[in-house]
Amino acid sequence: MIESAYNKKSKTIVLTLLFLTWIVNYLDKNSMNIAIVAISKQFQLTPTQSGMVISSFFLAYAIMQLIGGYLTDKHGSRKVILASLLVWSVFTVFTGFAWSFASLLVIRFLFGLGEGSFPSASSVALAETFPKEERARAKGVLTSATAIGAIVASLLAALMIKSVGWNVMFYLFGAVGFVFSLLLWKYLRPAGQSVKSDRPKVSMAKVLKNPLAWKLMLIYFGISMVNWGLSSWMPSYWVNVRHIELVKTGMISIIPVVFSLLAINSSSWLMDKMGAGKERFIIIAGSLIGIISLFLMMNAGSVTMAVTYLCIANLGVGLTTVVLAMPLKYFSQDSMGSTVGIMYFGGQMAGTIAPTLMGYMITLFGGSYDAAFTLLIVSLVIPIITCFFLRLNKSHLDERTKAA
Template sequence: MNENVYNKKTKTIVLTLLFLTWIVNYMDKNSMNVAIISISKQFHLNPTQSGMIISSFFLAYAIMQLIGGWLTDKYGSKKIILISLIVWSIFTIFTGFAWSFLSLIIIRFLFGIGEGSFPSASSVALAENFPKEQRGRAKGLLSAATQIGAITASIVAALMISKVGWNVMFYVFGGLGFIFLLLLWKYLPERTQLNRNQEKPKVSYINVLKNPLAWKLMLIYFGMSMVNWGLSSWLPSYWVNVRHLALVKTGLISMLPIAFSLLAIALSSWAIDKIAAGKEKYIIIIGSLIGIISLYLTMGAASVPMALTFLCMAYFGVGLTSVVLALPLKYFSQESMGTTVGIMYFGGQMAGTIAPTLMGYTITIFNGSYSGAFTLLILSLVIPIVTSLFLKTNSNSTQIKGSNAA
């Protein structure tokens, strides 16, 4: 497809709006990882209970990945993005009103229901407005937005909690979501005329489930997400409880590893569009190996600077594996895009459900030591390596439909 048939202004608007909305999304989501320190003290929670609060969001988030992807294929990206943003913004505000452990579990579960359709819908919005040869870089930019959102959440959340408390922080973040709701409603285009003219019958959900490539992508994303969500959930507590840093300083120190992740995402996204199409599995394997070595070294780090250095390396390695997020946009057909992305993200969010609680449990049984938690993350990165050995993509092939890909 000649990229000139895609409107340049529309592409810019879509990418800018989605980039900023992903930042807000991660601020709403990741701020809990900082707030849980104060919440745990206020409600007298142990590490396992704290992990359960974080995991309750991801359980709902994972469930909605499968449903949200199918809904996006059926109704288009804009409708699903707007509905998702309304619901998650409401429950971000409600989080500030939480009064107990149980209320937090319920509110964060409903919050996850709201956010769960957004990843698939945003990927479909890219596919609706970008030619295939540009989608790797476009998706890479959105992946970068998640890291910027994580950085922003760490810093802003730490500052706001110190100044006005965790309750007010969630009120403010929820209000910000409604501002972006209005912007997306006004400026995000419906399905482009190009896509209306080319629209084909949707591939059935069952046929997508039969596609082995979809399941391989899910497994790869599960492994890397165990590390991403495990670290983002427990690193603030690690810096405070193990390395004895002040809360605000944890927000500042968290910037550097994420910056290395951003660098890796940028490099890998450029590579798969320019020089490494069809060879994505090698990037995933190399990134996973870097992550394994770096996390092992982090466990034995003798000082804060050494631990920070090794964590930067770990984030760089896992950042390279984020190329998996662009593969559905490059190797699956338009009509099955949302469903396929939903299956892949289901694996990632199941990791988000498992990692915080399981890491909290290992921290509890090891009497506050994080060695068991880091070992869990190391083992998780074996999954992308093994799965990638069986991953087959072909940059010269047509986009994959139904269940004919391995």
Template sequence: MDESAYNKKTKTIVLVLLFLTWIVNYLDKNSMNIAIVAISKEFQLNPTQSGMVISSFFLAYAIMQLIGGWLTDKHGARKVILVSLLVWSAFTVFTGFAWSFASLLVIRFLFGIGEGSFPSASSVALAETFPKEERARAKGVLTSATAIGAIVASLLAALMIKHVGWNVMFYFFGVLGFLFFLLLWKYLLPPGQSAQVKRPQVSMKKVLKNPLAWKLMLIYFGISMVNWGLSSWMPSYWINVRHIELVKTGMISIIPVVFSLIAINSSSWLMDKMGAGKEKFIIATGSLIGIISLFLMMNASSVTMAVTFLCLANFGMGLSAVVLAMPLKYFSQEAMGSTVGIMYFGGQIAGTIAPTLLGYMITLFNGSYDAAFTLLIIALVIPLITCFFLRLQQTQNEKGEKVA
């Protein structure tokens, strides 16, 4: 696309709408983590059944990362985003109408099918809207929305469930999604292009054969193991090990997110300013900070020091999250969706296994969290090692070696 096609107004509108849509995405997704308590009581679900309800979403969500990326390359970001948003909003509303354990499993699985295409499609939308030298910063803004969305979802869901009930909460969040569907339908158009533009054919086989795509997936897998592991088990760690009250754990959880947001946007800015191939040093630095900080956190002598080291660990994870912007810089636009889908697939696989695996480690060692945290430290070795095998001298397009 010609650089003149990019204009400030379009970039601002698209970035703001995608940022807010990511927050809606997390409202619909993370609110179930809060609502499952009330739902379990109403439907008399045991802990295993409650876990299955949550896992049914992640299973579908992981599967759709690969499919959604391929669909985005084939049909374009706009179409996939609109269909994804429409489907997940519909099943968010349907969640409020659930009447049994079986209905919850089916509805949340289909909800995951709907949401699963959005991550890849939103990344491609940025590539269609921003020039290469600005894409990392734009991706950093969207990555920030996931952290902000998780906090907003937890706080808003708790308030709504308390005052209006979980059913009404899901109705409201679903209707909010329909509103953003209308906004994106009107404003999300690639600059200088029509919605009916013919797209090049994409060879998924060539994408799957590209070693860089799988290296990025490994890096994101290791980072996601830590992110999902900490988000799942830190609340119980504060309560059971550090003996902090439940209300205070909610306040504590906000502080590390601030450090993560600072690191995410800082690393994205650095990526746009640094030369090709230097991103691996950001990933390595972030991983090393995370490894050291997690070790110090699990051995901290006080709550204050534990929180401090957790903040540093989140800062490291935020630096390493620059990997999410790398496909926008190093892959041809025709195959970008499929590449991002492979990377996000690794992240969702980590999200599926990390909470269960850490729980097993805690049970195995009689309530001690040391083994679980050690597992997270080992997980960070994966991106630390993998990043040094990245060969990133110039973009695929500059080399004339498109992956599709």
């Protein structure tokens, strides 16, 4: 077993560093959702091509979820986190040098390969540092960082594109990544890796046969269709349909994410307090809220009402992110990276599908976003159905304890 030292200092350092790195992660990743408006005009891209540029990242990102999770179980979280951050920072800079549609596809694909190992590795770092009863809240903090990163990316990207251009923006964001690579190299020391011990052999075949891992993947796939679909196309929707200026779009994008933050932290706190198996009720409730709110948003008669319903939708979908903490609660630490990798694989496949498919639907229906938003509504049915087949009880926790 990998030993863990649950001391306050190590928990604070690891959580703080991972929190800040997740913000950098989303700054590099989500800035493309704003930049694609200017890039599409410069390179004369169709909505389908714009969606493909965004999806090329997620295709590679999804592939690396499985590989990165396995590598984390085999080599430890610190090495994988450092390598991932360094590679994705390089290709963030390269994004600024893109000169065509084809170059964007290649660069963003390689960027996704570099970044894809980070989610699993960061979850394992938490498991190595926090006791089981605190992991959901710790994961909630990291998930909050993704929402904060989305806020910062939306606002900062819009301002920088207007002032210095999208090319320079990516150069600067990549430089920030290099700075954090040095900080992580010096200070990131997950407690579970501070004790010298042989890491157990990881059985990927055994992990792949676990039905619970695939159910969590399906839940996260449905949730992520909405998350990535909205983050990819809402900026364009505000500009092209609601006729809002780009910088104002960035400011509007902040408001719904605040509701996500509230929901993420509330659901994570509830998960640590609730008994085994009750998480599915949070996921079902959040999905239903999202379905109703997205339908109302797409039919809203004003920008104010559209933003209001989008805020409520973010609140609902934010509740469902409790699924991200479930592997930390129900799986042994020795195979956690691989398990988290399977779940994140589903999420990033959604990131591959949603932007391109929504772009195709927008093109097919002459610029109307109704069919694209309907796709997201249908996607939230997947977590609801899956939850009816999700059976978790105390035996899962007992089994996990024996495995650990």
